[in-house]
Amino acid sequence: MNLYRHADYARERSFRADVIVIGTGAGGGAVGAELAEAGLDVVFVEEGGYHPTSSFNPYMSESVPRLYRDAGTTAILGRPAIPYMEGRCVGGTTVINGGMAYRAPDEVLAGWERLTKDPAYGPDGMAPLFAEVEEMISARRQRPESVGDDNRIMHLGAQKLGWKSEVNPRAQDRCVGTNNCVLGCPTGGKQSALVSTMPRAMRAGARCLTEFRAERLIVEGGRCVGVVGRSPDPRTRRHHIEVTVHADAVVVAAGAIHTPYLLLGQKAGRPSRQLGRNFLCHPNAKVMAFYPFDVKAWQGVSQWSQVREFRNEGILFAENMIPPWPAGAAMPWHGRKSMELLERYNQMLVTGVLVEDSTTGHVTRGPLGMPITRYDITDWDFHRFVTGVHRLSELHFAMGADMLVLPFRGVHVARSMDDVRKVTVDTVKKRSIELFTVHLMGTARLGARPEGSVVDPNGQLWDLPGCYVADASLFPTAVGVNPQVTIMALAVQVGRRLAERLLGRRARAA
Amino acid sequence: MARARTEGSAPTPIRGRGEARVPRASDPAGAKLADEMVRTSEALARHPDDGWVFAEPYPMSRDLVAAFHGVIRALIPPEPVVPDVEVRIEQQVRRMMPYMQKLVAFGFMAVLRALDYAPLWRGKGLRRLRDMSPEAASALLEELEQSRIGPVSDMVVGARAAVLAPYYDLDEVAAHIGYDPTPFMRGRIQLRRRLLAGEDAGEADQIGPYSDRVAALVRDADEQRGGEEGA
DSSP, X not given: OOEEOGGGGGTOOEEEOSEEEEOOSHHHHHHHHHHHHTTOOEEEEOXXXXXXXXXXXXXXXXXXXXXXXXXXXXXXXXXSOEEBOOBOBTTGGGGTSOOBOOOOOHHHHHHHHHHHTOGGGSHHHHHHHHHHHHHHTTEEOOOGGGOOHHHHHHHHHHHHTTOOEEEOOEEBSSOOOOOOGGGOOTTSOBOOTTTTHHHHHHXXXXXXXXXXXXXXXXXXXXXXXXXXXXXXXXXXXXXXEEEEEEOSEEEEOSHHHHHHHHHHHTTOOTTTOXXXXXXXXXXXXXXXXXXXXXXXXXXXXXOOEEEOTTGGGTEEEEEOOOXXXXXXXXXXXXXXXXXXXXXXXXXXXXXXEEEOOSSOBEEEEOSTTOEEEEOOOXXXXXXXXXXXXXXXXXXXXXXXXXXXXXXXXXXXXXXXHHHXXXXXXXXXXXXXXXXXXXXXXXXXOBOSSTTTOSBOTTSBBTTSTTEEEOSGGGOSSOOSSOOHHHHHHHHHHHHHHHHHHHHHHHHHHO | OOOTTSTTOOXXXXXXXXXXXOOOOOOHHHHHHHHHHHOOOSOOOSSOOSSOOOOOOOOOOHHHHHHHHHHHHHHSOSOSOOTTHHHHHHHHHHHHGGGSOHHHHHHHHHHHHHHHXXXXXXXXXXXOGGGSOHHHHHHHHHHHHTOSSHHHHHHHHHHHXXXXXXXXXXXXXXXXXXXXXXXXXXXXXXXXXXXXXTOOOOGGGSOOOOSHHHHHHHHXXXXXXXXXXXX
16 A cells, blocks of 8 residues: 555554654655665655546636645735745646746855855756756747737837747646646646656555655654654544654655644754744745736746846746636736726736845744744845836836736726836835745755754754755755756755665665 | 556666665555555545545534634625535635644634634624624724734634635535535546546647737747747
């Protein structure tokens, strides 16, 4: 038996494996596949459920509670608060993300090499790993038949203004542009962990314990040797069954919020006090544009291209069309006004201004099993958001848009650039900007010394032998690009080093 | 290297990476599960049957349900008229609440209660939101949203998101705004199967352009590119 659900724990509550991997997303799937294919007995622990490709559909009614952490109601506290989306299902956030497949830039990796004193994390060391990961997830540019009018407008608009617009590499194999990325790809074209790394691990004999929330690590003799978790009754979400898994090593890949949450509960990360700190999130702001002609942006791939003209300022623009339900929920009006805009849904483009972090936040443990994440954008970030919104608005009006909905409370509607220019850092307050994020990173940073980092260059916690991290928490600094490929490359690195160690130990024992 | 990226593809070969590594034999049960993970379906069912059990609605008192219905009436558009719309939205939200953090779910109930009593604490008379006409209640919530007191404004923003997301997910509302994704997606699933079988996409498989304006933009760009290449 490879897949376990709540009902299965009634007869089997104790498991044994070589390695436990907590999480099945970009990091967990990649590290688990490496370990399983190396010949190790791997058990995945996944808080969410198992939902195969055949179950994906365009409706939020069941998809959101199935696929999203906390049914999509998660937020980072700060001024402003920033809602974030995270997957909670087999495949993790890769099931609901846009699938961008960018490598971390060389200048970032050069910094990582200095911080870790390990050339494996530098540009030359990471390049072959990136190449392998890109092959795993089939990272490539879209086929022409997957591209819709919204992306044409963005790309041609950038060209018209003389801005650099690049076609994105995406984790996709023959994507046909259903634009259902946020609710799971029903064609199997997007190469999420569900259809790329997890099947590899399953074929190699891994087991996956779903509907199982890891509550604490088992530590014996100062070494991490297992996980205790609970599986709630699926109907009541109460009456938990306690499940225990023992192993030689535990890899935590629960994402940049829940990885530190779990480890802080173990009182780990003490030497540096860095655990939970250094939180990064690439916040972005949406600009909704209405055109006087049909665009049908829900047909065609999301984020075919990115406007990278202002990359040096840490500002990117991308199209990111969403279904009517999040669009209606995000609109700053209700009642008749809301419907008046949504009746123009077929003429609407949703675009985003993505800003590279210039500050960090932190994650702490809150009450009732709830992590508390705090992040405040800086004045510099706010300035860049305002600048980015101005430039993106210029693109839309140049392409014929007749109205924009801007991401500032109280100043939402712009019918011309004159309206947009009224929005400045002096006329709107920083806390009035409406932000959003899906990129959560950097809370258990890699490093060369225990005084300044949480894990060593092998991904092992400095103060908890046998416990490894393999997700976006590892990032020592911001990457400034979509993080999936970098997460997977780091996870592959951690997985290989761990496999060498465990198999070497096994060979010596034999 | 073969990967599990296509439907029913062959098991992934293990890469040799050192003498100590002994690749496990392909697990037949695991291979079956792996195939199931990637297999597609044209069902696109709103309530897919994949063995997952959906939670029961979050418990709410009858009075709080009445308050919730009042908030729903205040937030949803008057048109189109959708049968049982209040109950359908209420049930959908209550089915999502068990998956939320306990504090968030509790906070949402507190928001419903506070909004229901908003006419009292805003000095709009001795009545509750549920007793107001939808138009008057809608106007009051709009006024609250523009409040300078952040938490007051946030209550309306939160309630609006919770109500309008399931509202715009209703089939009748989607049809009203011209959003009909299912036939389109079925066609794309069939197209991908053809591509996986080695066929090429045809002219009919292209998406758009849906307007003369975009068609002209594409044509101009193509001509410009052709001109530059010719030069």
